Amino acid sequence: MSHKAREKTAKGRDFSRRTFMHKTAAVAGTFAMPTIIPASALGADGQVAPSNRITVAQSGLGVMGNGHTRRLAYDPSVQMLAICDVDRVRLEATRSVVAEAYANSNKGCDMYTDYREILARDDIDAMVIVTPDHWHTPQAMDAAKAGKDVYCEKPISVTVDEGRQLVQTVRRYNRIFQTGTQYRSMPTIRKICNFVRGGGLGRVKSVFTLWQTLAGPMGAGRFKPYAELMDWEATLRSYIPVSLDLPGEPVPEGLDWERWVGPAAWHPYNHLYHTNPKPGVVPWAWCREFGVGASTWYHSHAADIIQYALGMEESGPVELIHPKDGPYPTLTMRYANGTLLHLVENWEDVKRLYHAVPDDARLAGNFGGIFVGDKGWVTSMTTGGPIEGGPEDIFEAMQLKTRDVDMGNNHHENWLECIRTRERPSTDAELGHRSASLGHLTIIAYQLQRSLTWDPAAETFPGDDTANRLLKRTKRI
Numbered sequence: 001m002s003h004k005a006r007e008k009t010a011k012g013r014d015f016s017r018r019t020f021m022h023k024t025a026a027v028a029g030t031f032a033m034p035t036i037i038p039a040s041a042l043g044a045d046g047q048v049a050p051s052n053r054i055t056v057a058q059s060g061l062g063v064m065g066n067g068h069t070r071r072l073a074y075d076p077s078v079q080m081l082a083i084c085d086v087d088r089v090r091l092e093a094t095r096s097v098v099a100e101a102y103a104n105s106n107k108g109c110d111m112y113t114d115y116r117e118i119l120a121r122d123d124i125d126a127m128v129i130v131t132p133d134h135w136h137t138p139q140a141m142d143a144a145k146a147g148k149d150v151y152c153e154k155p156i157s158v159t160v161d162e163g164r165q166l167v168q169t170v171r172r173y174n175r176i177f178q179t180g181t182q183y184r185s186m187p188t189i190r191k192i193c194n195f196v197r198g199g200g201l202g203r204v205k206s207v208f209t210l211w212q213t214l215a216g217p218m219g220a221g222r223f224k225p226y227a228e229l230m231d232w233e234a235t236l237r238s239y240i241p242v243s244l245d246l247p248g249e250p251v252p253e254g255l256d257w258e259r260w261v262g263p264a265a266w267h268p269y270n271h272l273y274h275t276n277p278k279p280g281v282v283p284w285a286w287c288r289e290f291g292v293g294a295s296t297w298y299h300s301h302a303a304d305i306i307q308y309a310l311g312m313e314e315s316g317p318v319e320l321i322h323p324k325d326g327p328y329p330t331l332t333m334r335y336a337n338g339t340l341l342h343l344v345e346n347w348e349d350v351k352r353l354y355h356a357v358p359d360d361a362r363l364a365g366n367f368g369g370i371f372v373g374d375k376g377w378v379t380s381m382t383t384g385g386p387i388e389g390g391p392e393d394i395f396e397a398m399q400l401k402t403r404d405v406d407m408g409n410n411h412h413e414n415w416l417e418c419i420r421t422r423e424r425p426s427t428d429a430e431l432g433h434r435s436a437s438l439g440h441l442t443i444i445a446y447q448l449q450r451s452l453t454w455d456p457a458a459e460t461f462p463g464d465d466t467a468n469r470l471l472k473r474t475k476r477i
Contacts, residue, residue: 052077053076053077053078053079054077054078054079054125054126054416054419054420055078055079055081055123055124055125055126056072056078056079056080056081056124056125056126056127056128057080057081057082057083057084057118057121057124057126057127057128057148058072058080058082058083058084058127058128058129058130059083059084059085059115059118059127059128059129059130059131059135059139060084060085060129060130060131060132060135060153061083061084061085061087061090061091061093061094061130062085062090062130062276062281062282063276063281064130064153064281064282065085065090065094065130066094066097068128068130068151068412069083069094069097069098070097070101071412072128072412073097073098073101073102074101075412075416077416078416079107080098080101080107080109081108081109081110081121081123081124082109082110082111082112082118082121082124083095083098083109083110083111083112084111084112084113084114084115084118085113086113086255086256086257086259086260087252087254087255087256087260087274088113088253088254088255089252089254089255091111091113092111095109095111113256113259114259115127115139115142116142119142119143119146119148120146124148125148125149125419126148126149126150126151126176126419127139127140127143127148127149127150127151128150128151128152129143129150129151129152129153130153130180131153132260132282132284132290132291133155133157133158133282133284133285133290133291133292133296134158134262134263134264134289134290134291135262135263136152136153136155136156136157136158137156137157137158137162137163137165137166138262138263138475139152140152140156140166140169140170140177141165141166141169143175144169144170144172144173144175144177145169145173147173147175148175149175149176149177149415149419150170150175150176150177150178151177151178151180151412151415152177152178152179152180152432153180154179154180154181154296154300154301154304154432154435154436155292155295155296155300155432155435155436155439156179156429156432156433156436157433157436157440158291158292158440158473159440159470159471159472159473160437160440160441160459160471160472161471161472162472162473163432163433163436163437163440164433164459166429166433167429167430167433170428170429171429176415176418176419176422176425177425177428177429177432178411178412178414178415178418178425178426178427178428179304179427179428179429179431179432179435180411181300181301181304181305181427181431181432181435182409182411183301183304183305183367183368183382183409184304184305184308184426184427185409185410185411185414185426185427186382186405186406186407186408186409187406187409188387188400188402188403188404188405188406189305189368189380189382189405191398191399191400192309192378192380192387192398192400193305193308193309193380194309195378195394195397195398196309196310196371196373196378196380197308197309197310197311200373200375200394200397200398201371201372201373201374201375201376201377201378201394202373202374202375202376203338203373203374204309204310204339204371204372204373205338205339205340205372205373205374206339206340206341206342206354206356206371206372207306207310207339207340207341207342207369207370207371207372208341208342208343208344208347208349208350208354208356208369208370208372209299209302209303209306209341209342209343209344209368209369209370210294210298210299210302210343210344210345210346210347210366211239211294211299211331211343211344211345211442212239212294212345212346213236213237213238213239213345214235214236214237214238214239214241214242214286214293215236215237217283217285217286217297218235218236218286219236222272223272226244226246226247226272229244229245229246229247230242230244239293239294239331239442239446240288240293240443240446240447241285241286241287241288241291241292241293241443242286242287242288243265243287243288243289244286244287245267246267246268246270246272246273247268247270248268248269248270249268249269249270249271250269251269252269255269255274257269260274261476262476262477263475263476263477264289264290264475264476265289265476266476267287267289267290273287273290282296282297285297292436292439292440292443293439293443294439294442295436295438295439295440295442295443298366298367299438299439299442300435300436300438300439301366301367301368302366302367302368302369303434303435303436303438303439304427304431304432304435305367305368305369305380306341306368306369306380307434307435307438308431309371309380310335310339312335312434313431313434313435314430314431314434315335315336315434315456315457316335316434316437316438316441316454316456317333317334317335317341317438317441317454317456318334318335318336318453318454318455318456319333319334319451319452319453319454320332320333320441320442320444320445320451320452320454321333321334321451322445322446322449322450322451322452324449324450324451325450325451326451328340328342329349329353329354330342330343330344330345330349330353331343331442331445331446333438333441333442341369342354343442347363347364347370348363350363350370351363356370356372356377357370357372357377357390358390361377361388361390362385362388363379363381363384363388364381364384364385365379365381365382365383365384365385366381366382366383366384367381367382367383368380368381368382369381375394376389376390376391376394377389377390378394378398382405382407385404386402386403386404386405387400387403387404387405388403411426411427414426437459440471441454444467444470444471447470448466448467448470452464452467459471
């Protein structure tokens with residue numbers, strides 16, 4: 001039996017782990033002499049009793065996965081019981097990380113190459129999914145159906161339809177689901193979002209965030225040998241992932257490539273899909289079958305921050321305005337309240353093309369946006385230095401303790417606490433779906449090269465069969 005507050009036995013009776021432990025102890029006490037139980041086992045000395053630890057497994061052990069492993073393996077309230085990856089090299093490396101974390105305890109961690117074997121275990125409470133994008137929804141849905149709570153990296157889907165199916169499944173099986181968009185859990189960013197949401201800038205007229213071409217990730221030297229296989233210049237100018245058939249290479253020993261590709265359209269193995277470079281830790285995201293490009297890299301984070309600040313995190317825009325047939329120089333989204341979200345290639349476009357902030361404004365960073373309202377403007381980016389804005393008195397109104405952004409956050413902690421309390425986490429499946437959908441809609445507008453009308457309640461393009469066909473895709477398995 002696992003940590004879940006109440007489990008169903010094979011006979012369908014409610015039977016808690018705590019009840020089981022108490023009854024077992026009572027029976028054992030009838031036949032045995034008292035034994036000395038370590039304080040850690042009882043939860044004393046600042047330790048968490050084993051019966052109260054959340055048991056976790058993780059699927060996906062690349063560079064991003066390594067960060068999750070270290071966060072959870074060193075959390076005394078968690079016990080990692082299993083790790084999974086189709087790459088044996090990564091499995092062994094991650095097992096060493098977990099072994100180091102548990103060196104002074106008797107905790108063990110099993111290795112798997114098929115996540116379904118983990119889901120069959122009834123001693124695991126929750127699943128952390130850090131796979132390539134095309135596996136996010138299938139594994140998360142399977143985990144929910146198996147009674148596991150889920151932490152899933154962003155974006156949670158590769159199509160709008162897929163994301164909606166995931167939300168429905170999580171609700172049907174009453175699971176706790178957290179999306180890995182942790183920037184809203186940073187105190188400074190959350191303070192800014194609540195300030196904007198509460199009307200601190202007045203009516204928000206415009207928001208700006210980044211959506212860049214493939215020139216950055218694909219312009220790197222590792223793609224140059226394959227330039228003759230594509231329209232190189234057109235590919236680098238593309239705003240959306242491309243479907244590029246790289247030549248097949250021998251599959252490395254210990255890698256199950258068939259399982260790696262899984263539900264996606266088949267591509268033979270090539271190291272550029274699987275090698276984790278730094279920077280660029282999700283190398284497959286440029287490939288249409290495996291990832292969703294800018295949405296994978298940074299836009300899902302920004303979408304979550306922006307829609308939360310606008311109070312639109314459970315909705316979405318009503319119109320996508322393409323620069324080919326619209327009045328704006330870059331792809332723009334309009335929300336029902338009139339707020340415009342402009343996608344720009346770089347922050348200088350906010351000044352050069354839109355003249356929305358002062359010419360001397362310092363704009364830098366990523367994973368957020370720039371809000372411009374009746375009463376002023378403010379940034380919400382991280383990794384680029386302090387928060388900027390104007391006029392200066394908005395910072396007094398915001399009551400920020402510092403304009404520096406502390407990258408620390410409680411995103412995992414919030415998920416774990418909600419597993420215990422069964423409360424709604426800070427970024428649940430619906431919010432993750434709406435953030436991912438903003439990227440999916442952007443890709444469709446760029447793919448069709450025209451403006452679109454969107455119904456965020458029905459999640460359809462009214463009267464537009466061509467666009468609606470792009471809301472879903474066929475799976476290989």
